[in-house]
Every structure is written in C-alpha cells, then in structure tokens.
Amino acid sequence: MATRASRNDQTRTNTGGQGRPPLQLLMSTSTPILEMTGISKRFPGVVALDQVSLTVDSAEVVALIGENGAGKSTLMKILGGAINPDSGQICIDGTEVDIRSPREASAFGIEFIHQELSVLDNLDVAANIFLRREPTKAGFLKLIDRKRIHQEADELLRKLGLDISSRTPLGRLPLAHQQLVEIARSLSAGARIIIMDEPTSSLTLTETRRLLEIVRELKGDGVSVIYISHRLHEVEEIADRTVVLRDGKNAGTIERSELTHDVMVRKMVGRDLNEMFKTETTPPQKTTGDGFVVNGLRTQRYPHHSISFTVARGEVLGFAGLVGAGRSEVARSIFGVDEPIAASISLAGRTLQIKTSKDAISHGVYLVPEDRRATGLIVDFNVRENITLPNLLNYSTGKIISSTRETAAAVQAVKSINIKTPSPEMRAANLSGGNQQKVVLARWLACTPKVLIFDEPTRGIDVGAKAEIYGLIRRLANDGVSVIVISSEMEEVLGISDRIAVMHEGRITGILERSQFTEEAVMYLATGSEG
Amino acid sequence: MKKELGIFVLLIVLCVIVSIKEPNFLLAINLQNLARQIGAFGIFSIGLGLVIITGGIELSVGSMMALLGVLMSMMLTEWHIGVVPAILLCILVAMMLSLTHGLLITRINMQPFIVTLCGLLFYRGLARFISNDETKGFGTVAGLDFLRFLANGNLFKIPMPFVLLILISIIAWVALHRSVYGRYLFAAGRNVEAARYAGINTRAIITTAYVVAGALTAISAIIIAFYTNSVSPANHGNAYELYGIAAAVLGGCSLRGGEGSVVGILIGTALIQVLRNLVNLLGIPSSLDLAVMGAVILIGVMADQILTERRNRRQIASMREATASGTPASK
Numbered sequence: 040m041a042t043r044a045s046r047n048d049q050t051r052t053n054t055g056g057q058g059r060p061p062l063q064l065l066m067s068t069s070t071p072i073l074e075m076t077g078i079s080k081r082f083p084g085v086v087a088l089d090q091v092s093l094t095v096d097s098a099e100v101v102a103l104i105g106e107n108g109a110g111k112s113t114l115m116k117i118l119g120g121a122i123n124p125d126s127g128q129i130c131i132d133g134t135e136v137d138i139r140s141p142r143e144a145s146a147f148g149i150e151f152i153h154q155e156l157s158v159l160d161n162l163d164v165a166a167n168i169f170l171r172r173e174p175t176k177a178g179f180l181k182l183i184d185r186k187r188i189h190q191e192a193d194e195l196l197r198k199l200g201l202d203i204s205s206r207t208p209l210g211r212l213p214l215a216h217q218q219l220v221e222i223a224r225s226l227s228a229g230a231r232i233i234i235m236d237e238p239t240s241s242l243t244l245t246e247t248r249r250l251l252e253i254v255r256e257l258k259g260d261g262v263s264v265i266y267i268s269h270r271l272h273e274v275e276e277i278a279d280r281t282v283v284l285r286d287g288k289n290a291g292t293i294e295r296s297e298l299t300h301d302v303m304v305r306k307m308v309g310r311d312l313n314e315m316f317k318t319e320t321t322p323p324q325k326t327t328g329d330g331f332v333v334n335g336l337r338t339q340r341y342p343h344h345s346i347s348f349t350v351a352r353g354e355v356l357g358f359a360g361l362v363g364a365g366r367s368e369v370a371r372s373i374f375g376v377d378e379p380i381a382a383s384i385s386l387a388g389r390t391l392q393i394k395t396s397k398d399a400i401s402h403g404v405y406l407v408p409e410d411r412r413a414t415g416l417i418v419d420f421n422v423r424e425n426i427t428l429p430n431l432l433n434y435s436t437g438k439i440i441s442s443t444r445e446t447a448a449a450v451q452a453v454k455s456i457n458i459k460t461p462s463p464e465m466r467a468a469n470l471s472g473g474n475q476q477k478v479v480l481a482r483w484l485a486c487t488p489k490v491l492i493f494d495e496p497t498r499g500i501d502v503g504a505k506a507e508i509y510g511l512i513r514r515l516a517n518d519g520v521s522v523i524v525i526s527s528e529m530e531e532v533l534g535i536s537d538r539i540a541v542m543h544e545g546r547i548t549g550i551l552e553r554s555q556f557t558e559e560a561v562m563y564l565a566t567g568s569e570g
Numbered sequence: 571m572k573k574e575l576g577i578f579v580l581l582i583v584l585c586v587i588v589s590i591k592e593p594n595f596l597l598a599i600n601l602q603n604l605a606r607q608i609g610a611f612g613i614f615s616i617g618l619g620l621v622i623i624t625g626g627i628e629l630s631v632g633s634m635m636a637l638l639g640v641l642m643s644m645m646l647t648e649w650h651i652g653v654v655p656a657i658l659l660c661i662l663v664a665m666m667l668s669l670t671h672g673l674l675i676t677r678i679n680m681q682p683f684i685v686t687l688c689g690l691l692f693y694r695g696l697a698r699f700i701s702n703d704e705t706k707g708f709g710t711v712a713g714l715d716f717l718r719f720l721a722n723g724n725l726f727k728i729p730m731p732f733v734l735l736i737l738i739s740i741i742a743w744v745a746l747h748r749s750v751y752g753r754y755l756f757a758a759g760r761n762v763e764a765a766r767y768a769g770i771n772t773r774a775i776i777t778t779a780y781v782v783a784g785a786l787t788a789i790s791a792i793i794i795a796f797y798t799n800s801v802s803p804a805n806h807g808n809a810y811e812l813y814g815i816a817a818a819v820l821g822g823c824s825l826r827g828g829e830g831s832v833v834g835i836l837i838g839t840a841l842i843q844v845l846r847n848l849v850n851l852l853g854i855p856s857s858l859d860l861a862v863m864g865a866v867i868l869i870g871v872m873a874d875q876i877l878t879e880r881r882n883r884r885q886i887a888s889m890r891e892a893t894a895s896g897t898p899a900s901k
Contacts, residue, residue, distance in 0.1 A: 376766055376767060395769075395771065396766055397771055399769070400769035401769075406767065413763060414761075414763045414767045415767065416764060417757055417761045417764045417765065417768075417828075418761075419760050419761075419828060420756075420757065420760065424753065424757075428757060428765075428768040428770070429768045429769045431753060431754075435749075435750050438749050438751065439744065439748050439749050439750075440749065440750060
C-alpha cells in the first residue's frame with residue numbers, strides 16, 4: 040500500500056514502477072507472469088464463469104476468443120479489478136494476489152484497454168497519458184510538472200510511431216490514435232500485461248495492421264498482451280497461444296503450431312451452428328414492387344455515400360460490416376430518429392415520407408435498436424409500460440389509458456413470445472438481457488410490423504435467448520415481414536440472412552446471395568474491397 | 571406511493587407538534603389562511619412539478635409573477651381592459667413566454683437552467699421597467715369583485731384558491747397519471763432517446779409541460795396579486811420558484827426527471843406552507859424562517875434518500891440470496 044501511495048512522487052520509467060523485479064529476471068524464470076485458476080462468477084440468473092483458468096507467460100501474446108457471452112469480458116474484468124470473482128485464485132509471478140480495484144490491478148502492472156475507450160476527450164494527450172499519475176513539482180502546491188509531462192508523453196508517442204503533439208486535445212484525434220494514446224498510457228503506467236478488448240473493432244485495415252505491429256513491438260519489449268478479438272484472422276496472425284471460452288468454461292487452448300481458423304471456430308462453437316439457425320424457411324416471395332425499397336439514402340455520418348437496397352416481403356437481409364461502417368446510421372435514418380441528408384423510401388410501391396420515428400411507426404417500419412438499455416427500453420418503466428408505449432392510443436379511450444386493456448395487451452404479449460418475468464409490472468431493468476430484448480420486440484409485434492430492422496439483436500444475450508430471437512426473426516419473415524438484421528457476429532449474419540449486404544465506411548461494398556455466403560467473402564467486403 | 575406516504579407522515583407529525591405547542595394553529599381562521607396559501611402556491615407548484623418531471627427546471631416563476639401582477643394592475647387600472655380579457659391576456663402572455671422557454675430548450679437544445687435563469691432576470695427587469703419601479707395596486711376600480719373573490723373569498727368556508735387548487739389537481743392527476751400525455755411525459759423525462767425511439771414527439775411533449783406551467787403560474791399570479799392587493803415589482807414573488815421546486819422535490823419529484831406525482835406535490839406544498847405558518851405561530855424570529863424551511867427540506871429529502879438506498883441494498887441482497895440458493899431471480 041505504501042508503495043502505491045508514494046507512486047505519485049516518484050520518477051517513472053517506461054518499463055515499470057518500483058518494487059518490481061527487473062524484467063530480465065522474470066524472463067529467465069519459468070513462472071508464468073499471470074496464472075488465473077478456478078475462477079468462478081455468478082450473476083443473478085447466470086453463471087458467467089465456471090472454474091476458468093488462464094495462464095500468461097511474460098512477453099507472450101495470448102488471444103482470448105469465444106462467442107459473445109462466453110465470459111471473456113467477465114474474466115478480464117476480474118483481472119482488471121472491475122469485478123470480484125466468487126472463487127478462484129490469481130497469481131502474479133507465482134504469488135497469490137487479491138485484485139479489488141482497477142487501481143490495484145494497475146499497481147500489479149495490469150492495464151486494460153477497453154473496447155469503448157475510456158479516455159477523456161476534453162483533455163490533451165499528455166493529460167490522458169498521465170491521468171492520476173501526474174508528475175508534480177516540488178513544493179506543497181503539487182503543481183503539475185507540465186514540462187516533464189509533455190516531454191515524456193512526446194517520447195512515448197514517438198515510440199508508438201504516432202506523429203502528433205502531446206498537446207493535441209484528444210477529442211480531435213481519430214479513434215485509432217486515441218487507442219494508441221491508451222496504449223501509451225498503459226506503458227507509462229508500467230504495464231506488464233496489457234488487456235486489449237476488441238481493439239480493432241473500429242479500425243480500418245491499415246490501422247489494424249499498425250496495431251498488430253505495435254502488439255509485436257510490445258512483445259519484443261517484454262510486455263505480455265491478452266488479446267480479445269472476434270477477428271480470427273488477426274488472432275491467427277498475432278497469437279502465441281489461444282485460449283477459447285465457451286458458455287463460461289474453458290473450451291481448450293490452441294498452441295501456435297495448431298492454430299487454424301477451423302480449429303478456432305470448432306472450439307468456440309462446440310456445436311453444429313447450422314442447427315441453431317435452421318428453421319423451416321419458405322423462400323422469400325420475390326414479387327417485384329412488393330418489398331421495401333431504399334434508394335439513394337445518405338446519412339449524416341457519411342453524407343457523400345448513397346445507400347440503395349431492397350428487401351422483399353418475407354426476406355431477411357443481413358447487414359454485415361465492421362463497427363463504424365455506418366450500418367446503424369442507415370437503420371436510424373430509415374427509422375427517422377436521425378434525419379437523413381437524402382432518402383427515397385418506398386414500401387409495396389408506395390413512397391413513404393419519414394421525417395420522424397413517429398412517421399416510420401405509422402407506416403409499420405420499426406427498429407429494435409442496438410443499445411437496448413439506452414434507446415430500446417425505458418429501463419425504469421415496467422414491462423407493461425414498455426410494451427405499450429408506442430401504441431398507447433390503441434389501449435385508450437379519448438387519450439385516457441384504459442388500464443384493463445393495457446394490462447391485457449401486456450399479458451398477452453408477455454405470453455406470446457415467452458418473456459420470462461414474474462409479472463408485467465416488473466421493472467424492465469430487473470430482466471436479463473434476452474428478456475429485455477424480447478420486451479422491445481414485443482412492443483413492435485403488437486403493432487403489426489411491415490418492415491422490422493434489428494440492430495445487433497443478440498448482443499449480450501445468452502445462448503438460449505439467442506436461439507429464441509432467431510426463431511422469432513424467422514417467424515416474422517415467414518409471416519411476410521421484410522426483415523433487416525444488422526449484426527457484427529459473423530456466425531449470426533451468415534446463419535440468419537437470406538442475403539447479406541456488406542458495408543464499409545458508409546458504402547455497400549457488395550450484396551451476397553446465399554450461395555456466396557462465406558466468412559471470407561463477408562470479411563473481404565467488410566474491409567473495403569469492392570465485390 | 572411509498573414516497574408520498576413518508577412525506578405525508580412528516581406533515582402530520584409537524585401539524586401535531588405545532589398544534590400541541592400552539593393550539594391557535596387549529597383555529598378556523600388560521601387553517602383557512604393556511605389553506606388559502608396552499609392553494610395559491612400549490613397551483614404553480616404543480617406546473618413546476620410537470621417541468622421537473624421532464625427533467626427540466628423553471629426558475630422564472632417568481633419574476634414572471636411580478637411581471638404578470640404589474641401587467642394585471644396596469645391592464646385593469648390604467649388601460650381599462652375588462653376583467654375577462656385581462657385574465658385571458660395574462661394567461662396568454664405567460665403561455666407565450668413559457669412557450670419560448672420550451673422551444674429554446676427543445677429546439678436549440680439550450681439547458682433549462684440557463685433559459686429560465688435568463689427569464690428570471692429578464693422578467694423582473696421588465697416588470698420594474700414598465701411600472702417605473704412603482705408599486706402597483708388595484709385601487710378602487712369597480713368590477714373586480716370576482717377577482718377579489720377568487721383570491722380572498724370562500725366557498726362553504728373553504729378558501730377559493732384551495733378550491734381552485736383541488737380542481738386543477740384533479741385535472742392534473744388525470745392528465746399525469748391516467749392519460750397518454752402523462753405516460754409520454756414520464757417517458758420523455760426518464761429517457762428522452764428511448765422515448766423518441768418509441769415514436770414519441772418528445773419536443774412537443776416537453777414544450778407542452780412548460781406552457782402548462784406558464785398557464786398555472788398565471789393563475790397563481792392573479793390570485794396572489796389580489797391576495798396581497800399590491801405588487802411591488804422589485805420583490806413581488808421573489809424566490810417563489812424555489813418554494814415550488816422544494817415542494818415538488820419534497821413530494822418525490824426527482825430533478826433527474828421521470829419521477830413525481832400530483833399528490834406528492836400537493837403534500838410538499840402543504841408542508842412548506844405549514845412550515846411558514848409554524849415560524850409565525852411559534853414566535854420563531856421571522857429572520858429565521860428560511861433557515862427553518864431549508865433545514866426541514868434537507869432533512870426530509872435526506873431521510874427519503876437514505877431509506878431508498880437502504881431499500882435498494884436490501885433488494886440486491888435478497889436477489890443475491892435467491893441466486894446463491896439456486897433459484898435465479900430472473901432469467
């Protein structure tokens with residue numbers, strides 16, 4: 040404890056704080072730098088981790104892979120001190136430690152680079168790098184040593200090949216650079232293990248290459264990296280060893296020599312994927328002029344690219360692409376919550392004027408948004424209030440809500456798609472992710488959808504609820520609804536779609552027919568190669 | 571409901587203590603007086619409560635009252651406008667001003683605090699300017715009996731402002747707790763984005779709350795102007811918005827928005843007026859009255875906060891137990 044308290048006053052070097060054995064010594068011993076054994080964690084209603092183990096040697100890049108909800112994030116949050124495990128042991132350099140907060144993790148040389156960057160974009164680069172560890176001048180005022188802070192920051196930036204001044208406000212930097220600033224911060228904090236959670240999810244191909252190079256350089260400097268990614272190609276390229284999690288358990292470790300795409304997928308999935316998606320499919324009724332047509336849609340984010348596509352009645356059109364490709368913007372512009380720069384939208388041959396979400400809803404065009412807690416639901420409302428919110432007028436007489444009709448509708452909706460809740464009066468916040476998603480869906484099912492857009496419909500949802508959601512999506516399509524599914528999960532988009540539109544930086548780079556569906560084809564288009 | 575109950579108990583306890591220490595509290599004349607003030611303050615407090623439920627705030631109430639009071643006096647005594655047109659004009663002016671607030675807040679995304687703070691300054695200045703900073707009254711103008719009755723009269727011994735408050739409360743209760751509009755208002759106050767994704771025209775909903783608050787402020791302003799019978803533009807209605815905000819917060823409205831009830835606001839208003847009354851009756855130096863009020867509000871809201879936190883923690887604990895014993899709380 041005393042060492043941590045005095046950290047602020049000490050001179051810091053790039054390789055670590057005081058009180059740690061020198062690197063050479065570490066590398067010469069065979070004790071792994073990190074050993075997590077038998078880690079378990081339950082959340083209300085879910086076992087997130089069940090006896091999971093993970094070992095990292097020094098200067099090793101360990102990839103952590105698994106489907107969404109496999110427990111990767113929970114495991115890393117435990118290592119990063121954000122949550123405490125129910126049981127299990129964490130050893131660093133062979134000594135058991137107790138990591139109770141991110142600060143303590145940092146003291147052990149563990150730094151976390153989150154998928155959603157945790158930088159302060161109102162401060163400059165140097166301030167971000169040295170946050171909470173600002174070197175101060177002598178004297179009781181403890182003024183920040185601005186000269187030193189910038190000198191050291193500039194040096195770190197140069198080392199990472201980042202040609203910017205440490206005085207640049209962080210908010211002005213592109214995401215990829217902000218991420219490098221986080222890496223610089225980790226290094227200056229004396230990181231020995233850097234956890235990277237989906238670091239490339241919003242990077243372009245060139246930026247990704249650069250990041251992988253930096254990971255290699257870090258390794259050369261003796262830093263270990265735990266690399267969480269869905270991009271199996273990156274994992275193949277960078278990982279010394281790959282640890283696979285499935286449903287909160289270890290599903291195997293793959294050494295570099297045996298690392299292939301197929302092995303990874305098999306271990307990750309552990310079951311026949313086709314079974315999960317295959318439900319009776321009627322071929323889409325491709326009567327022309329009968330479907331949903333979007334022509335020349337230009338969103339605020341990518342005003343120079345125009346998007347055009349059609350979805351037939353009964354068809355599921357997948358939207359694949361990297362995060363930031365502009366898929367959600369397309370969805371929001373169609374639904375009218377974002378104002379498009381230009382758009383011509385028609386349904387069954389009739390042009391739709393959509394200026395607000397209210398217009399979209401009146402035409403039967405609905406959106407299940409990507410962030411259900413922020414935009415899909417009002418989490419403090421109960422299930423009933425959430426379900427009836429968009430068509431409250433149907434349960435009202437002269438604008439006064441009929442409580443019996445409203446409750447009846449809610450009860451019926453809960454039953455029809457099997458929302459697991461003790462009662463419709465339960466606060467939505469208390470439901471599991473899958474059931475929350477079903478509440479959002481129930482709301483739209485109650486107003487007879489014609490076009491239903493799903494944005495990441497199964498993000499953060501357990502496997503069982505996922506299968507149910509897929510079933511519902513297919514059922515909707517079979518009932519003649521035009522369905523759009525935006526998904527960043529490769530298996531999902533390949534499994535659920537009749538056709539896939541792939542986007543890259545605001546453009547549709549290709550539309551794949553079912554016969555052309557391969558992970559490679561999607562990835563190829565998603566990274567910006569025209570199909 | 572629990573929130574209202576707590577504050578209601580506080581109100582009753584306070585009343586009992588005061589009536590034991592000073593039996594005059596229960597005199598008909600004192601109770602009537604109290605009810606009259608609860609009426610006058612309750613009406614605009616309900617409006618403020620609506621605004622607070624949207625997650626906004628309205629700081630210009632007191633200044634607007636001074637402006638409307640001055641206007642009312644000038645319309646009736648100087649410009650010789652009829653009583654009914656004067657009342658309507660007064661309400662209309664208030665609604666137009668609040669409409670401006672609402673539009674600035676929802677269309678230009680200005681912060682409610684800033685917009686209404688500027689209103690607070692602007693209307694006070696305007697009131698002083700158009701009245702030449704002179705105290706305005708209603709003199710001996712004939713035909714004001716109706717207005718005087720509204721402010722000072724009784725209906726079956728119940729003061730008219732209180733009667734009006736009850737009528738308005740019933741309408742507000744239905745609107746807030748039973749109508750589609752009320753549900754939308756809570757939705758917009760809780761999570762404006764999610765409300766928009768549900769197809770609610772949140773701008774219109776929020777703006778309407780400000781306009782209604784303006785109309786209710788105007789009704790209160792007319793009653794209070796005739797109750798005091800003179801309007802000194804520099805300090806008429808000073809800090810009244812704070813009484814309203816305090817009443818709403820005591821009554822369970824959260825300044826974060828999306829929470830609150832008409833009954834709560836009524837009890838909150840009553841509590842604040844009882845406090846003012848108590849300071850008078852118990853012979854507490856009147857210089858201390860704001861301090862007493864501040865202390866009681868602080869204690870009330872603090873107790874509520876502590877109890878809520880404790881309840882939440884207990885809930886989490888029971889959920890943990892439920893999971894530990896193998897019966898998932900929700901899945």
